[in-house]
């Protein structure tokens with residue numbers, strides 16, 4: 001069994017694969033996995049669309065910052081899937097940069113849209129033109145995601161390939177000691 005030297009925080013757009021790849025990566029390494037979206041839902045006792053509807057996005061971001069800060073400062077090295085907008089907030093980003101290795105799961109619009117259109121659980125995409133909204137968000141956010149420590153392409157390769165790519169990069173950089 002190897003050793004994870006630092007928490008890995010996955011950042012990137014809705015549909016990039018932060019939750020699904022993160023969970024598998026943690027299982028592969030034998031470390032804990034946390035999903036910030038799930039932790040927020042557990043803390044609030046409500047689903048994300050309900051939180052947005054009842055309190056608005058600003059309150060959600062506030063909760064997101066607190067939850068992520070707690071996880072990265074209190075838990076031993078683990079895999080953390082952040083929500084798609086978490087890295088956009090300067091204070092949350094600073095916490096992540098200070099306490100974790102940040103990995104941007106990068107995917108093009110067509111792949112992202114094909115993945116997210118299947119589920120209706122993303123309140124920011126409940127618009128008349130969800131593809132256009134996703135395109136705008138991607139253009140706005142990409143320069144900030146690019147501030148992550150490491151970038152890994154998340155294309156249509158199977159999850160196992162994405163995990164192999166991440167293991168290779170994380171081993172080379174000494175974050176994972178086999």
Ligand SMILES: Nc1ncnc2c1ncn2[C@@H]1O[C@H](COP(=O)(O)OP(=O)(O)OP(=O)(O)O)[C@@H](O)[C@H]1O
Nearest residue numbers: 013014015016017018019020083084115156157159
């Ligand atoms: N590399 C991949 N190959 C095939 N399918 C994938 C891949 N990555 C993600 N998916 C699928 O795309 C969907 C969305 O992925 P996931 O929920 O992990 O995205 P996310 O980055 O966590 O999004 P959000 O920010 O909304 O939480 C899931 O159904 C997942 O199985």
Ligand SMILES: O=C(O)C1=C[C@@H](O)[C@@H](O)[C@H](O)C1
Nearest residue numbers: 014037048083084085122123
């Ligand atoms: O991209 C975003 O801003 C979001 C992504 C999801 O993970 C959730 O955190 C929420 O739906 C907001």
Ligand SMILES: [Mg+2]
Nearest residue numbers: 018019037081
């Ligand atoms: Mg997710």
